[in-house]
Amino acid sequence: MSEWVHYLVRDRIAILTIDNPPVNALGPGVWEALDAAVARANADAAVDAIVLTGAGWTFVAGADIKVFDTLKTRGDSLARSGRNHAVLRRMEDVTKPLVAAIHGNAFGGGLEVAMGCHYRVATSDAKLGQPEVRLGLIPGAGGTQRLPRLCGIPMAIEMCTSGRPIPAPEALEAGLVDAIAAGDVVETAMTLALARAAVGATRRARDIALTEEAVNSGVAACEQAEARLAEAHVLAPWRAVRAIHTGLVRGFDEGSLHERELFADCVVSTESRALRHLFFAERAAAKLPSVFTPGRTPEVRRAAIVGAGTMGVGIAMTYASAGIPVLLKDVDEKPVQQGVAAMRRNFQSAVDKGRMTAEALECTMALVTPTVNYDGFGEADIIVEAVFENLDLKKSIFEEIGRVARPDCILASNTSTLDIDAFATATLYPEQVVGHHFFSPAHVMKLLEIVRGKRTSAQVLASSVALGKRLGKVPVVVGNCFGFVANRMLAYYMREAYLLLEEGASVAQIDGALIEFGMPVGPFGMQDIAGLDVGARIRQHLRALGRTRAEGPESAVPDRLFEMGRYGQKTGAGWYRYESGSRQGTPDPLVETIAAQEAAKRGTNRRAITSDEIVARTMSAVINEGARILQEGFAARAGDIDVIYCYGFGFPRYRGGPMFYADAIGLPSVLQRIREYRATLGSHWTPAPLLERLVVDGRRLSDEAAPLQSSVPNA
Numbered sequence: 119m120s121e122w123v124h125y126l127v128r129d130r131i132a133i134l135t136i137d138n139p140p141v142n143a144l145g146p147g148v149w150e151a152l153d154a155a156v157a158r159a160n161a162d163a164a165v166d167a168i169v170l171t172g173a174g175w176t177f178v179a180g181a182d183i184k185v186f187d188t189l190k191t192r193g194d195s196l197a198r199s200g201r202n203h204a205v206l207r208r209m210e211d212v213t214k215p216l217v218a219a220i221h222g223n224a225f226g227g228g229l230e231v232a233m234g235c236h237y238r239v240a241t242s243d244a245k246l247g248q249p250e251v252r253l254g255l256i257p258g259a260g261g262t263q264r265l266p267r268l269c270g271i272p273m274a275i276e277m278c279t280s281g282r283p284i285p286a287p288e289a290l291e292a293g294l295v296d297a298i299a300a301g302d303v304v305e306t307a308m309t310l311a312l313a314r315a316a317v318g319a320t321r322r323a324r325d326i327a328l329t330e331e332a333v334n335s336g337v338a339a340c341e342q343a344e345a346r347l348a349e350a351h352v353l354a355p356w357r358a359v360r361a362i363h364t365g366l367v368r369g370f371d372e373g374s375l376h377e378r379e380l381f382a383d384c385v386v387s388t389e390s391r392a393l394r395h396l397f398f399a400e401r402a403a404a405k406l407p408s409v410f411t412p413g414r415t416p417e418v419r420r421a422a423i424v425g426a427g428t429m430g431v432g433i434a435m436t437y438a439s440a441g442i443p444v445l446l447k448d449v450d451e452k453p454v455q456q457g458v459a460a461m462r463r464n465f466q467s468a469v470d471k472g473r474m475t476a477e478a479l480e481c482t483m484a485l486v487t488p489t490v491n492y493d494g495f496g497e498a499d500i501i502v503e504a505v506f507e508n509l510d511l512k513k514s515i516f517e518e519i520g521r522v523a524r525p526d527c528i529l530a531s532n533t534s535t536l537d538i539d540a541f542a543t544a545t546l547y548p549e550q551v552v553g554h555h556f557f558s559p560a561h562v563m564k565l566l567e568i569v570r571g572k573r574t575s576a577q578v579l580a581s582s583v584a585l586g587k588r589l590g591k592v593p594v595v596v597g598n599c600f601g602f603v604a605n606r607m608l609a610y611y612m613r614e615a616y617l618l619l620e621e622g623a624s625v626a627q628i629d630g631a632l633i634e635f636g637m638p639v640g641p642f643g644m645q646d647i648a649g650l651d652v653g654a655r656i657r658q659h660l661r662a663l664g665r666t667r668a669e670g671p672e673s674a675v676p677d678r679l680f681e682m683g684r685y686g687q688k689t690g691a692g693w694y695r696y697e698s699g700s701r702q703g704t705p706d707p708l709v710e711t712i713a714a715q716e717a718a719k720r721g722t723n724r725r726a727i728t729s730d731e732i733v734a735r736t737m738s739a740v741i742n743e744g745a746r747i748l749q750e751g752f753a754a755r756a757g758d759i760d761v762i763y764c765y766g767f768g769f770p771r772y773r774g775g776p777m778f779y780a781d782a783i784g785l786p787s788v789l790q791r792i793r794e795y796r797a798t799l800g801s802h803w804t805p806a807p808l809l810e811r812l813v814v815d816g817r818r819l820s821d822e823a824a825p826l827q828s829s830v831p832n833a
Contacts, residue, residue, distance in 0.1 A: 122151035124173070125158065130166040131308050132159035141179035142172040144227040146198075148182075152231070153205045160212040167311035168216045170235055171304050176222025177244070178231055183253065183394060186385055195258075195382035202227070202259040203374055206234035210322040215314035219307035220244045220295070225283065230259040233268060236320045238295040239307040240286040246294060247283030251354045253397060254390030254772065258381035260324075262361035263373045267326040269294040271336035274362055275343050279355035324370045336366045351636055352772045354384055388782050392774025395820060396764060399757025399775070403594045406583055407754040407826050410576035418442060418499040418528070418585050424515055425504035426457030426488075429532055432560025433504055435461050438485040439561065440589050445498065447489045454488040461486065464561065492522045500528040500585070502554060507655060509536050513544045520545030528578055530554040534605050535656055538571035538598045549575040552582055555602060556591075557766050558648065565765035566591035570826065571598050592765050597752035597826055600660075601667070603759060604766040606747060607776070609667035610739040612653075615641040616673035618732055619709075620717040622724035625693050626705045631729035632736065636770025641736070642693035644767075645676075646686035646703060650693075654680035668743075670802030674716050679709070738791050741780040741819075745806035748777075748822055756822045778820040785813050 122145075124135040134155045136142045152170075159168045172178050189195045209216060209231075218224075218232040220240040225247050232238050232246070240246070248257050248265065256262060257278065266274040269292035277284065289295045299306035314320070328336070340363035347356040357380040365373025384390050421437045423430050426448035434457070437444040448454045462483060468474035487494070495501060501519045505511055512531060519529060529551045531541050542548035553569025566586040570579055579595055586593025596603045615628055629640020645653065654677055657667060666672050679692060686692030687701055694703025717724055744759045753759050760775020773779045780788050789810060795803040812819055 120151040120155065122148045123155040125155050127162070127164055129308065129312075130164065131311055132162060132165040132168045133304065133308075134159065134168060134170045135173050136170070136178055137173035138182075139174055141176055141223070142174070142228070143180060143182040144178060144231070145182035145185055149202060149205055153208060156209050156212060156216070160214055165214065167214050167308075167315040168212065169219050169304060169307045169311055170216065170231070171219040171307070172222070172228075174222075177218070177220045177224045178228025179223045180226030180228055180249070183397060186253075186255075186390070186394060189385050192382045192386050195385040196378055199258040199378045199381050202230075203378065206230065206260055207324075209234040210236070210324060213320070215311045215320055217307040217311040217314075219299075219303045220246070220286070221303050223247075223283070226250055226257070226261075227259055230257055230261045230264070233261070233264040233294075233323050234259075236322065237297075237307075237310055237314065239297045239299055239303055239310055240289065240295045241303045242286055242298050244286040244303075245283040246286070246289050247281065248277050248358075249281035249283065251279060251352075251358060252281045252393065254352065254354045254387060254393040255384045256354055256358040256361060256377065256381055258377065258385075260374055260377065262358055262377045263365045263370050264323040265294075266336065266362055266365065267323050267328060267370075268292075271328075271332065271339055271362065271366070275339060275359060278358040278362065279343065279347065328366070333366050337363065340366065351770065352389055353387065354389065357384060388774075389772045392772055392778055392782065395757070395774045395778050396760060396771055399755070399761050400592060402755060403758045403761045404583065404587060404592065406576070406580050407595060410579055415577055415581045415584055416499065416526070418581065418588075420498050421445070422495045422498040422501045423447065423504055424501065424519065425506075425532075426453045427504070427506070428460075429556065429558060429560055430502075430504035431457045431460050431464075432558065432562075433502055433532065433556055434486055435464060435561035436556070436589050436591075438482045441485070442588075443485045443487070445487050445489050445494055447492070447495075450490055454490060458483075458486065458488050492518070495519065495522045496524060498523070498527055500530060502530045502532060503541075504532040507533060507536065507652065509540060509659065512536065512541060516541040516544040516551070520547060523547070523550075526550070528552060528581060530582070532556055532560075535601045536659075537600070538569050538574070542571050542573055548573040550578055552578050553598070553602070554582065555604070557604075563765070564590070564592045565604070565762060566593045567602050567604055567762065567766075568593050568595045569598050569602050570595060592761060594758050594762055595754065595826065596758070596762075597750075599747075599750070599752045600665075603744075603747055603753050603762050606752075607740050607743050607759075607763065608767065610669075610743045611736050612641055612645075613668040613670055613672070614736045614739045616675060617671060618727060618735065619675060619713045620673055620720065620722055620724075621727060622717075623727040623732060624705065625709055627727070627729070628732050631732040634729065635733045635737075636773060638768035643703060646692040646694055646696075649685050649688060650676060650680050651685045669804075670800065671720070674719075675709070675713055678712055678716075734791060735795065737776065737779065738788060738795065740776045741788055742792055742803075742806050742809060744776050745780075745809045745819060748819075748824055749806060749808035751824050751826055754823060754826045756820045760820065774820070777822075781818045781820045785809065785819060789813050 126133045138148050159165050216235045217237045218235040223245050224232045229246050248261050340359050343359045361377040361380050364376040420443050422445040423434050424447050434444050434446045465479045503515045531553050538553045542551035552574045555567035557563035557565050568582045583593045625642045629643050632640045684691040690696050695706045747753050756777040760777050763769040764775050792805045
């Protein structure tokens, strides 16, 4: 028995069990141990056949992703891939039948190992996939070569380019697995192995011949996929198809060599480094910062929501979809019933698209109880305030719910900008008050900003993180500053978009430049979706306090549009004009006229502006403010900021988030650019001290971490 692969002989079958918890990831030691165990079994006179399986709940869920960071050069990646290819060729070449017994997941390298066996047996609930593209990689151990020969070229292309796992029954139908286990998967694999041993049968995937017709149609499919993928920002899917294509045209061995070359290109690419950064950042963000030591975190079994508007309805849908009964309250029957009707329409849309059954719709709706009073709120484990973004209104709601809630009930606000501590002072239980900032539409968007106030308890934070995961969200704990992390950074992004508009760029040009950069929608299109009235009312609140959303000049253009009743898509006009029933905006010359008028008032000389300048200025503003947020302790990790901006606003994942992107283009370059903007545009372009310090020290921004602002009493 080795540390990584256990060796057991039973009934003349060597049972090899990969044991590297929690998911049997393929680190370097596992590959070597697997190679040695298979060779031992093949040489063992007491063994007629071999079964390979995984310990615990899964087969092999993929490679150890940390290994990729140790491959510093393209040559390192080529060597590692070459060793893995050689291990699987030696597995295929054993003279005794070798059967993979798959349960749980066979993903990435795990599926490649399974395909290196002669036969495959799976449990009915097992899943098989090549998800490497989600990390900017392609299969690097023969996956692009064996997969087409086992399951066919169309499925291989789809699996390698989408990363979508397929269930075992679908894999059986395609030929990727040979049998579905009715009982114990190892026992079923043993039976198959002995049957093949009795007739001396083995089958190497690399020797499976493809018909001329299959090759010709496969080449055509590859060429079509390559043409489509060549236009994308990411290269990994295109490279996966290229490797498949080569294997079809030139054979398995040359295809394998090309796969190794393309895999090595991927490993050292910025695209893959960015996606791997986000992979680890997302997992770190979903953990409570180590400074907090909560006690028992009871499960949320019942919820209550105050406010049956768009956000309240979306949040209620999220709870109900997670199987949590929820009370939905508003001031009178009409908004409550409108909210319930909106929920049903949204769920029905999911049914119409095949994402939900009609039975599930009714079961989910049955979990929602509309109400116009606080009856039953005393039984709730969490009460979520989701009313209009008005400080006084929200404080009054917290006063009300504080009187009806249990002392251990979590009191959460969905505010996107306002002071959590102001709500806490309005209740009897300030340690129970926390921000749960959902993003619109709440039942779709994955991000949940969990905002801790000065007195929020560690237990409430821990319960919020656990609840966020249960709701299917990506929870990130942040500090309590205006706009928190997401909207605080967004304010600086929008500041530059407004000023660029005044300086001579058009609405469509600014949006187009940032969409080309990789954003799903430009800043103005995004505002038209959210509603210009939302931002306008926040600005009104801040002006009453003598503040602005972002340092620097504040454009009057968005407020003028608001005063004209142009709120965006919901009113048929905002930054764009919309035909009745359409969400496709048309540029409106009126907006350009207003921008020119405001530029004249400011004394701005309008000029031609390039797309490069649009991206550089907006991204520099986001990066600089992100560095300030981290320095001030309102985010615990730079990776948290990247996760927030990717999930909250669709920052392109292949760029890794704004903090990683800053490192990718070079912090000295970012700092120099900000200093140039300060010289030409004004003192509001002041570099964050953290940014200056990191450049001097030669450190990376994306690696930075800081204690979350202030400490929790009695944590």
